[in-house]
Amino acid sequence: MSTPLYDALMEYVKKETVPFHMPGHKQGRVLPKEYIENLAKIDLTEVPGLDNLHNPDGPILEAQELAAKAFGSKQAFFLVNGSTAGIYAAMYAVLNPTDKVLVMRNSHKSVYNGVVLTQSIPVYLLPEIDYENGIAMGIDVERLEEVLQKERDVKAVVVTYPNYYGFCSDIEKIVDIVHKYGKILIVDEAHGAHFPFSNNLPKSSIKAGADIVVQSLHKTLTSFTQTSILHLNSDRVDVDRLKYSLSLFQSTSPSYILMSSIDMAREYMEKEGKKRLEEVIQLALYVRREIDKMEGIRCLGEDIVGRYGIVDFDVTKLTISVKNLGIEGPEAEDFLRRECNIQVEMSDVYNILAMVTVGDDEKRVKMLLEGLKKLSKNRKRVKFGDRILFPSLPEMELTPSEAVRKKKVRVPFEKAEGAISADFVTPYPPGVPLICPGERIEKDMVKYIEVLYNKGIKVLGIQDNLLSVCEI
Template sequence: MFANQNKTPLFDALKEYYKKQVIPFDVPGHKHGKGLKEFAEFVGDKVLEIDVNSMKCLDNISNPIGVIKEAEDLAAEAYWADHAFFIVNGTTAAVQGMIMSVCEPGDKIILPRNAHKSAINGLILSGAEPVYIQPEINYELGIAMGVSLEEVEKAIVRNSDAKAIFIINPTYYGATSDIKEIVKLAHQYGIAVIVDEAHGAHFSFHEELPPEAIELGADMCAVSLHKTGGSLTQSSLLLLKEGLIDPKKVKTVLNLTQTTSASYLLMSSIDVARKMLAVHGDKILTKVLKLSRYAREEINKIDGLYAFGKELIGSPGVFDFDETKLSINVSGLGLTGFEVYDILRDEYNIQMELGDVFNILAIISVGDTKESIDSLIESLKDISKKYKKQKITFNKGPILKNPEVIISPRDAFYSRKKVVKLEEAEGEISGESIMAYPPGIPIVTPGERISKEIIDYIKFLKNQHSLLQGTEDPYVENIKVLGV
């Protein structure tokens, strides 16, 4: 990478502040941990001594001109972008910032329906009108993949006045779309390409990983550095290539929703994680890939399990594949992914990223070791011996199809609503989102017609004790629909 990537200007400034032992008469009120002793005793005094507020020597995220700006510029350089913005409200804020930077009320945006709830909420905030494209579906695995270039082209030709196209790179399960050709096509129509790269923060730093979207010409990317890059939870980056999108507008939009009291713990972790990836990423990610490949090889020897990977490249919706997503189809065990997820957590003390009807997912990242991988492999071997029964099959394909959009998410959000029993909501227009989290992809969103398949699927997820959210009713017995 570049010589100056060894620098950590924000982290260095924070350490210098710590050395000075400043007497604080500003916020936060715990005053270097003295007012929160029980917590300080658990996490360590130093953590709270560097939990500070904006000041001249530490710059300000709302208008960075000092060490935050230096750190952001280094991040931009590391990711081959023209600008980088530190995000401390999670990648949700970055995704919403992207949409609000390119779309005004009534503008069209093309996006796959398997987008994260943050994108749907971005439609509500911006007033943009969604044009959904159907992601490719692997019915054997029971998951949505990326989008095909053909589907993207159809959507663009029919909606050439769209302001942006929103792409996921990669999907939760590791599939990527043909970003380079999508960018080429969209730019012919003057359409910006914005990318949810929440699970691709590591892509830029190893040649055996899929390319990062900014390198392929995308205009803006939201990158969850905390997910796969090693920074603290809730810390992310928004990357921008100049051209179709004004960086000054992006800054203004981010300041609408992002906190003015940004955590220096979060921001300095971005600074250090960026340095680690830029300087040592090739070595670190070589190890990560070695662990991922070893895990796949061993898991695929276990009766009833299929850890899918790069062999899917070339199938519909899989232009490339991120091997660090250890996706395991468990239907051959005669169990659902929800069940295996719970068994691993409750009986083996192993926390997976998610479980769905057919699969479980482990994220292999910069912090994993062979010991942790071996624990997972041995636990899965034991589960196969103890629990395997007849292969399970579900006909849940229809739920992966795009629901019918009746009105925009924003109009539905602000419309008058009534509460009905979930079982009685067939044919109604939803006034709320419902999703299993993780992964946080809505089953139904405001403005969409509620079908029998949707109701049946939600009831199935409830029976599987999946973590559902989005409705005002915490138990999802009722749902708000449009009407009085």
């Protein structure tokens, strides 16, 4: 018998690699034994007594109500296809074709896909960029207000809070501004599901008064991968339409394992989890202090607050800059895996990102510190690429939904001039698209992309010197 995927997983498990990545339960460390033992038995379906996610009036409804109470929202809807489905459903519930929606230029793919699905017209807002650390940070609230003042017919605003690295824009001001202009605010809080459970973490956008908030529980809490919650938090949204939208993007056979794991994660946080979280916050602060004593590496945090639209940060997200070691993030990530049996969440050119959650303890955190100590002795000299400057945003000739329906052709740089892009062209870092589908590729942009590409800067959306354009 051949089971390549299962074999690969078991092989990985055998190595006992220490996870500083999601899911937050860290391979089941905080899940009750009885729950794990019964997983196969509770993989059930909509038999009498077990309710129906798409029209709940029994235990699913009760579990959702308990979740709303615990997270502080008006209504909670369980998601079994991650925040991705929640973002689609939120956008589909409030946007009609040709409606304008204000989105951040560095949004997660699901927001861009939401624009395509709803056939809405995006108005892009560039994030503030920390070029030194190569990270797209927060929202300039004054700029947000300017755009809303100009674009009066925008229907909704979608923001990401916090960013992947745990840095937070001024969500209270954002809520005020968006509501002042009578718009609906959807917050992609995929990385902030733990915020409602501690006063030592940034404020959740639920508490700040956003209309819809989508959180991935699997990222920073203890439920299984793909589990999220969409929180409805105001009466500006048509609930029936939201329920219909949810039914479009969720399976008609939602997994009881996944749904129950949301229920279990909520219960855990209300009982032991809150206390654990405070311990973990203290551990994270300790790690941060220890890292800052090491040569050549440092943990980003307080130094970012007050800059780039950032007013707060999540201490449990350890963004460790390895730039001064003269190595690139992926090399540091490989080193930790090979030499120390530690896997971090991700790396970019200048940083590695390690997450500590309620599934971690002092012993593990000390292993991370040992690994980082070894790493800090591993100096090299890499010449980093030049900083990416953002030319002004290109003109949108087709909406993204029109562009993705066109036939795509790949053309060399020189032939791309004047064409309409069929894809995203995104340099890393900071991962903000220079061009989005439907935008005109002007001559200056082609030149700029060519320069980046020739300098060896990673630019997603270019393959073998070719750009994807729409055949018109």
